[in-house]
Amino acid sequence: MAYIEPAPILDKENPFEAMMSRFQTASQILGLDDEVYNVLKSPARQAIVSLPVTMDDGSIKVFEGYRVIHSTILGPSKGGIRFDPHVNLDEVKALAAWMTWKCAVVDIPYGGAKGGVACNPREMSAGEIERLMRSYTLAMIDIFGPDKDIPAPDMGTGPREMAWLMDEYSRTQGMTVNAVVTGKPIVLGGSLGRTEATGRGVMVTAMSAMQKLKINPYNATCAVQGFGNVGSWAARLLAERGLKVVAISDLNSAYYNSNGIDIEAAVKYRDANKGTLDGFKDAEKISGTEILTLPVDLLVPAATEDVITGNNADKIQAKLIVEGANGPTSSKADNIINEKGIIVAPDILANAGGVTVSYFEWVQNRLGYKWTAERVNRRSDRIMKDAFDHVYKTSVEYKVPLRIAAYMVAIDKVAKTYKYRGGF
Ligand code: NAD
Numbered sequence: 294m295a296y297i298e299p300a301p302i303l304d305k306e307n308p309f310e311a312m313m314s315r316f317q318t319a320s321q322i323l324g325l326d327d328e329v330y331n332v333l334k335s336p337a338r339q340a341i342v343s344l345p346v347t348m349d350d351g352s353i354k355v356f357e358g359y360r361v362i363h364s365t366i367l368g369p370s371k372g373g374i375r376f377d378p379h380v381n382l383d384e385v386k387a388l389a390a391w392m393t394w395k396c397a398v399v400d401i402p403y404g405g406a407k408g409g410v411a412c413n414p415r416e417m418s419a420g421e422i423e424r425l426m427r428s429y430t431l432a433m434i435d436i437f438g439p440d441k442d443i444p445a446p447d448m449g450t451g452p453r454e455m456a457w458l459m460d461e462y463s464r465t466q467g468m469t470v471n472a473v474v475t476g477k478p479i480v481l482g483g484s485l486g487r488t489e490a491t492g493r494g495v496m497v498t499a500m501s502a503m504q505k506l507k508i509n510p511y512n513a514t515c516a517v518q519g520f521g522n523v524g525s526w527a528a529r530l531l532a533e534r535g536l537k538v539v540a541i542s543d544l545n546s547a548y549y550n551s552n553g554i555d556i557e558a559a560v561k562y563r564d565a566n567k568g569t570l571d572g573f574k575d576a577e578k579i580s581g582t583e584i585l586t587l588p589v590d591l592l593v594p595a596a597t598e599d600v601i602t603g604n605n606a607d608k609i610q611a612k613l614i615v616e617g618a619n620g621p622t623s624s625k626a627d628n629i630i631n632e633k634g635i636i637v638a639p640d641i642l643a644n645a646g647g648v649t650v651s652y653f654e655w656v657q658n659r660l661g662y663k664w665t666a667e668r669v670n671r672r673s674d675r676i677m678k679d680a681f682d683h684v685y686k687t688s689v690e691y692k693v694p695l696r697i698a699a700y701m702v703a704i705d706k707v708a709k710t711y712k713y714r715g716g717f
Contacts, residue, residue, distance in 0.1 A: 309387035314624045316390070319700030322691060329708045333393075336386055337404075338362040342432040344410065346424045358429050360408040360436055363389035366711050369440055370406035371396060371648065373447025373476075374429070374454070376422070380409035388447075391619065391641065392648070397703035399645040399680045401652045406442055408433070414449045426454045430461040437462060439472035439659070445651050446476040456481050472658035475651035484654035486669035487647075491617065492526025492595075493670065494646015497677040498638045499527075499591055499615045500534060505685060506613060506636060514589040516540035516611070518547075519596025520563060520570055523617040523644065527593050529556045536591065540576075540584050544596070545569050547584045548576035586610060594621035601626045609635060616640040631694050639696035641703065642684055649673045 313334075320330050344356040359382055362370045372392040375385075385407045393405030410429055414422055436442050437458075446455055455477045462473045471482035479485065486493075503510055515536045517528045520543045528538045537553035546569070548554065554576050562573050585592065585601060586608040594600050595617030601609065606622075606629035614630070615638040616622065622630070622637065630637060650673050657664055680702075688698035 309383050309390075311620055311624060312387045312390050312394075315696060315700050316394075316704065319697050319704050322693060322697065323701055323705055323708070325704065325708055329711055332711060333364065333390075333704065333707060336361045336363045336389055337365060338436075339382065339386070340433065340436060341382065342429070344425060344428045344432060346421060346428055348421055349418050356410050356412050356425060358408070358410040358432060359385045360433050360442070361385045361389040361406060362436070362442060363405040363407075364393040364707065365404040365441075366707050366714065367393075367397060367404050368402035369438075370404040370442045371445065371475075371651065372406035372408065373445045374450050374458075375407070375409035375447040376412050376414045376425075376449030376454075377409065378411060378413045380411045385409050388619075393707060394700060394703035395641045395645050395648055396652075397706040398641050398684065398699050399649055399676050400683075400706070401649060401676070403443075403648075403652065406444075407447070408444055409447070412449075419453075422454065423457050426450075426457040427461045430458045431465070434462070434465055437473055439470060439655070443472070443655060444474050445648075452476060452478040452483060472655050475654040477654070482654070482658045484650055484657060484669055485664065485666040486673070487650045487654060488522065489526045489530070490650035490669075490673060491523045491644050491647035492528075493530055494649065494673065494677045495523065495527040495593060495595065495615055495617045495643055496530035496534065497646070497674050498643040498681050499531060499593070499613070501678055501681040501685075502613055502615065502636060502638050503591070508590050508612065511535040513537070513591060514539045514553075515591040515593065516584050516587050516589045517593045517595055517617075518542050518584050518600065519594065519618060520559070521595070524593065524595035525556070525560055525563070527595055527615075527617055528554075529560065531591075531593075532556045539589060540579065540587055541570065542581055542584045542596075543570050544581075545571045546573070547579045547581045548573050549579045549584075549587070550576035591615065594618050597621070599623055601630070603629065606630050607633070609633070611635060614638070615643045617644050619644065627694070627696065637694065637696055638681070639699050642680055642695070642699045645680065646673055646677055649676050 340360045342358045388407035396403040477483040540549045588610045592611035598620035601622040603625040606626035
């Protein structure tokens with residue numbers, strides 16, 4: 294076992310540092326040897342491309358695009374494509390490594406990757422976005438492939454963009470290759486169950502953790518921050534299993550009702566109200582920061598990163614936190630929360646339901662077959678439950694928090710596979 298630098302304790306942190314800090318801690322506990330640590334520390338491949346796009350006014354704008362393959366040790370790499378003005382190489386590198394750990398922790402045969410283009414899709418027409426997506430696909434033609442690197446949507450992209458990617462890739466191959474990308478529209482080979490998959494995985498993780506903590510769901514209360522895809526599905530499915538969801542929030546407002554919020558009504562309200570909860574009537578308005586510190590059994594941060602920090606961690610009253618969002622807790626907050634005895638089911642485990650059903654989409658495309666929603670749900674529930682049990686067992690065995698245990702499970706799997714495959 295060689296020297297691995299001690300993990301820094303950080304609060305507001307860049308995503309690469311946040312990921313590295315947990316990676317270092319888990320590697321040290323595992324006693325990872327120097328060679329494997331160095332291999333897993335750095336991405337396997339990084340591509341930076343310039344993408345000239347004809348804009349609607351006839352001008353040519355050049356965008357910078359990235360694709361980082363962190364690892365292909367477990368299989369073809371998998372990871373989303375982000376269209377956002379803040380995209381940069383450091384962020385894409387961190388998110389790519391995150392995907393390696395996420396796929397490994399749920400034991401699906403994928404490595405990790407991430408891509409992105411620095412652009413503002415909100416200020417671009419559909420035609421401009423389409424030309425950018427097609428240009429990005431062509432620039433990455435030697436990287437993408439159903440057996441090599443399989444992209445998916447992320448912030449700023451969705452099924453529409455994945456359809457353009459699939460079409461452009463297929464043209465270059467002279468045949469339809471729908472397994473080159475996941476998150477496609479259902480008619481193009483998208484999977485049933487994908488929309489709710491991440492929220493469903495959050496629910497399965499929460500139910501598994503509550504069982505260990507002996508929390509009866511029928512007597513339990515829950516607060517959910519973020520009411521987009523992940524938050525609203527998690528809230529809906531937790532409510533279906535007996536929990537009282539007493540608080541929900543989005544970017545603009547937060548609502549509390551001690552008798553429980555009618556989640557179906559909140560979803561209907563949001564959908565009819567331009568996607569926001571603002572003005573929701575069946576609950577009392579509270580502040581957006583208050584939602585994290587309510588006296589509930591379960592807290593689900595499902596909005597964005599760095600919301601639980603050194604500033605509010607000591608005020609958290611929940612017994613259990615299940616991270617629907619990526620990176621909602623800083624490493625400084627982690628220490629405070631661990632000292633308070635709060636259990637945290639970490640992002641790389643709790644929100645892996647999405648990538649699991651993406652994997653099912655790829656499997657169905659390769660089989661040329663379509664599974665029912667029941668089959669998709671049953672299989673993804675089992676994967677999420679098994680992953681939770683494995684991480685929980687590791688956490689008990691090594692007396693470490695679930696987050697470190699999840700990284701240990703993931704790193705150990707990749708390291709062992711690397712050892713078998715061998716390096717240079
Ligand atoms: P989304 O855009 O559908 O919803 C995000 C929600 O969070 C919205 O309600 C928004 O108003 C709210 N929000 C944003 N910033 C907020 C803030 N500061 N305070 C309170 N609310 C805020 O996004 P999503 O797909 O639900 O993703 C949410 C999180 O889950 C992100 O961190 C994402 O990376 C992560 N995630 C998503 C998936 C997936 O399959 N969608 C998979 C894994 C991880």
